Amino acid sequence: MHPNPPDLTGATVxxxxxxxxxxxxxxxxxxxxxxxxxxxxxxxxxxxxxxRTVVSTDVLVEDRHFRREWSSGYDVGWRAAMQxxxxxxxxxxxxxxxxxxxxxxxxxxxxxxxxxARGLSDAAAPWGAGVVGGDLSGGPAAVVAVTVxxxxxxxxxxxxxxxxxGDLVVHAGVRGRSAAxxxxxxxxxxxxxxxxxxxxxxxxxVAAVDAGVAxxxxxxxxxxxxxxxxxxDARRIAAASGVTLALDEPLEAFADEAELLAPxxxxxxxxxxxxxxxxxxWILTGGEDHGMLAxxxxxxxxxxxxxxxxxxxxxxxxxxxxxxxxxxxxGGWDHFGGTARV
Amino acid sequence: MHPNPPDLTGATVxxxxxxxxxxxxxxxxxxxxxxxxxxxxxxxxxxxxxxRTVVSTDVLVEDRHFRREWSSGYDVGWRAAMQxxxxxxxxxxxxxxxxxxxxxxxxxxxxxxxxxARGLSDAAAPWGAGVVGGDLSGGPAAVVAVTVxxxxxxxxxxxxxxxxxGDLVVHAGVRGRSAAxxxxxxxxxxxxxxxxxxxxxxxxxVAAVDAGVAxxxxxxxxxxxxxxxxxxDARRIAAASGVTLALDEPLEAFADEAELLAPxxxxxxxxxxxxxxxxxxWILTGGEDHGMLAxxxxxxxxxxxxxxxxxxxxxxxxxxxxxxxxxxxxGGWDHFGGTARV
Numbered sequence: 070m071h072p073n074p075p076d077l078t079g080a081t082v083x084x085x086x087x088x089x090x091x092x093x094x095x096x097x098x099x100x101x102x103x104x105x106x107x108x109x110x111x112x113x114x115x116x117x118x119x120x121r122t123v124v125s126t127d128v129l130v131e132d133r134h135f136r137r138e139w140s141s142g143y144d145v146g147w148r149a150a151m152q153x154x155x156x157x158x159x160x161x162x163x164x165x166x167x168x169x170x171x172x173x174x175x176x177x178x179x180x181x182x183x184x185x186a187r188g189l190s191d192a193a194a195p196w197g198a199g200v201v202g203g204d205l206s207g208g209p210a211a212v213v214a215v216t217v218x219x220x221x222x223x224x225x226x227x228x229x230x231x232x233x234x235g236d237l238v239v240h241a242g243v244r245g246r247s248a249a250x251x252x253x254x255x256x257x258x259x260x261x262x263x264x265x266x267x268x269x270x271x272x273x274x275v276a277a278v279d280a281g282v283a284x285x286x287x288x289x290x291x292x293x294x295x296x297x298x299x300x301x302d303a304r305r306i307a308a309a310s311g312v313t314l315a316l317d318e319p320l321e322a323f324a325d326e327a328e329l330l331a332p333x334x335x336x337x338x339x340x341x342x343x344x345x346x347x348x349x350x351w352i353l354t355g356g357e358d359h360g361m362l363a364x365x366x367x368x369x370x371x372x373x374x375x376x377x378x379x380x381x382x383x384x385x386x387x388x389x390x391x392x393x394x395x396x397x398x399x400g401g402w403d404h405f406g407g408t409a410r411v
Numbered sequence: 412m413h414p415n416p417p418d419l420t421g422a423t424v425x426x427x428x429x430x431x432x433x434x435x436x437x438x439x440x441x442x443x444x445x446x447x448x449x450x451x452x453x454x455x456x457x458x459x460x461x462x463r464t465v466v467s468t469d470v471l472v473e474d475r476h477f478r479r480e481w482s483s484g485y486d487v488g489w490r491a492a493m494q495x496x497x498x499x500x501x502x503x504x505x506x507x508x509x510x511x512x513x514x515x516x517x518x519x520x521x522x523x524x525x526x527x528a529r530g531l532s533d534a535a536a537p538w539g540a541g542v543v544g545g546d547l548s549g550g551p552a553a554v555v556a557v558t559v560x561x562x563x564x565x566x567x568x569x570x571x572x573x574x575x576x577g578d579l580v581v582h583a584g585v586r587g588r589s590a591a592x593x594x595x596x597x598x599x600x601x602x603x604x605x606x607x608x609x610x611x612x613x614x615x616x617v618a619a620v621d622a623g624v625a626x627x628x629x630x631x632x633x634x635x636x637x638x639x640x641x642x643x644d645a646r647r648i649a650a651a652s653g654v655t656l657a658l659d660e661p662l663e664a665f666a667d668e669a670e671l672l673a674p675x676x677x678x679x680x681x682x683x684x685x686x687x688x689x690x691x692x693w694i695l696t697g698g699e700d701h702g703m704l705a706x707x708x709x710x711x712x713x714x715x716x717x718x719x720x721x722x723x724x725x726x727x728x729x730x731x732x733x734x735x736x737x738x739x740x741x742g743g744w745d746h747f748g749g750t751a752r753v
Binding site for chain 1: 447448451452453454455456457458459460461462463464465466467468469470472473474475476497498499501502504508510511512513514543544545546548549550551552554556558559560561563568570571572634635636651
């Protein structure tokens with residue numbers, strides 16, 4: 070349509086047709102290694118070398134998962150990709166390709182959409198995974214629905230249901246940073262090193278994708294992407310496997326994370342590292358960090374990138390124990406909602 | 412959570428947690444034949460027997476693609492599935508599995524969501540394709556983002572770019588019904604046989620999925636899902652293939668469809684089957700019917716379910732001709748938008 074694309078600085082998506090907008094976005098998408106047919110036809114074709122495709126979908130909704138005044142288009146694209154990449158990694162699969170269904174209000178700037186495409190691409194690029202297709206529509210709020218695909222490379226998928234009593238409970242990735250970052254943004258805390266690390270953890274989380282694949286290769290028996298909080302997601306493994314996950318004291322198991330987050334809690338008026346306390350609550354119940362929680366046979370030990378954070382025991386009255394106490398009563402969070410009650 | 416699920420007649424989604432809502436929806440989803448790991452873990456695993464997966468995503472947005480006062484949840488689920496199934500069929504692939512990212516305002520009734528799940532499942536069931544995963548979120552409008560997967564069964568994908576001069580242009584499925592149905596709903600036309608057929612074409616379109624697969628098996632050279640109008644989608648094949656698609660007079664090529672739609676046009680005050688006229692415009696420019704437009708070598712002839720609607724000729728000044736006239740001038744629709752100008 071435009072042999073010489075016009076300068077669209079400041080233009081909004083309402084000023085372009087879908088075709089024109091896609092023509093600006095496609096060149097920003099990195100090639101996926103597994104792409105056999107890329108964007109531009111009715112559908113894409115993605116390689117599935119071992120005859121199986123891992124698939125998961127996750128949506129980000131404006132004013133519910135992000136705010137456009139806090140998150141750039143790049144941030145939103147990055148997060149949308151990362152939360153999906155984490156889901157295939159939690160099966161032990163290597164990400165191969167993404168598709169994106171994007172709903173946008175007319176007042177969104179074209180530049181914001183281009184930034185979103187860059188964020189999606191950059192987040193997926195380390196695994197050679199790219200955006201192979203998409204759909205664009207107008208709507209009352211920005212909604213980014215990403216579907217991700219992955220390859221198990223011949224391995225069995227690592228399910229939530231494989232944990233066995235005697236396994237080590239292991240974790241890879243950061244804990245509590247996204248929750249602390251959201252709290253810091255909500256309170257408009259001044260920027261310092263700790264606050265910045267937390268904000269970055271919320272705006273551009275880095276999922277423990279490599280660790281997920283490493284755990285699968287090492288023989289992990291169960292795994293989950295920690296998207297809704299350590300306790301809540303530990304409970305999902307426990308329920309699916311019919312066991313109890315006995316987690317170590319989080320201020321010790323995640324002492325480094327706790328130390329990093331303590332100044333953020335202090336700036337919010339919290340006493341610090343105690344129980345109850347904000348830091349402990351962030352580590353136990355904070356969502357959206359996209360670390361990997363896995364169980365591995367004790368003789369295997371923690372796979373690369375993982376730390377030991379507990380052990381699997383025979384199913385007792387409670388599905389999750391934290392430092393020996395029932396999580397629902399002793400830990401300071403709501404049983405169903407995973408919401409901190411501190 | 413609920414050993415005996417409560418009666419939720421009239422309840423809205425705001426009254427349930429995501430987990431509770433999913434627990435009501437999962438049992439409504441038919442098993443997909445290709446499902447290796449279904450809903451409930453971090454991701455699903457879908458069989459891809461020939462080492463490739465066809466993938467496409469399409470979104471339906473409330474008040475843009477549907478209205479809740481016209482479309483039931485079942486209708487919306489059906490349409491969301493069908494428009495996606497059409498995309499993989501247009502590559503010549505058999506649908507295998509869908510995932511759904513659903514954004515819902517809090518006032519949507521639980522029953523509406525259950526109906527949507529049934530509509531999705533029923534639309535995909537004939538091909539043994541089921542919903543293998545999903546995500547639910549609140550939001551200001553209902554947004555249904557479906558991603559569909561398909562299997563090429565060892566065949567090459569049928570792209571838009573394969574048309575060659577001398578090919579027959581063939582079409583399977585209905586034409587103009589969705590546009591006529593939308594017009595009938597907008598004008599609140601009284602129900603009669605023709606109006607009902609048109610309304611059904613809008614509310615629950617039936618994509619020509621089997622025909623797409625049959626065309627691929629028969630050796631179709633190019634194919635597209637007709638979602639944006641016959642002329643507009645013919646232009647996409649022409650552009651991708653570097654040819655011109657010379658379409659026959661639509662009132663003759665689609666005489667049966669024209670006859671069916673004529674009473675709807677008459678009820679709207681249109682003279683009927685002439686040029687310009689509503690029926691001709693619906694057939695040429697109406698979207699969302701999800702027929703298949705393909706080109707096949709002349710010696711192959713129309714595959715099962717297809718009719719001949721034109722021929723491929725060497726690229727001339729215009730990408731699409733209708734009854735020998737340039738589509739942009741002679742047919743009564745906008746060159747870029749595919750919008751009827753009648």
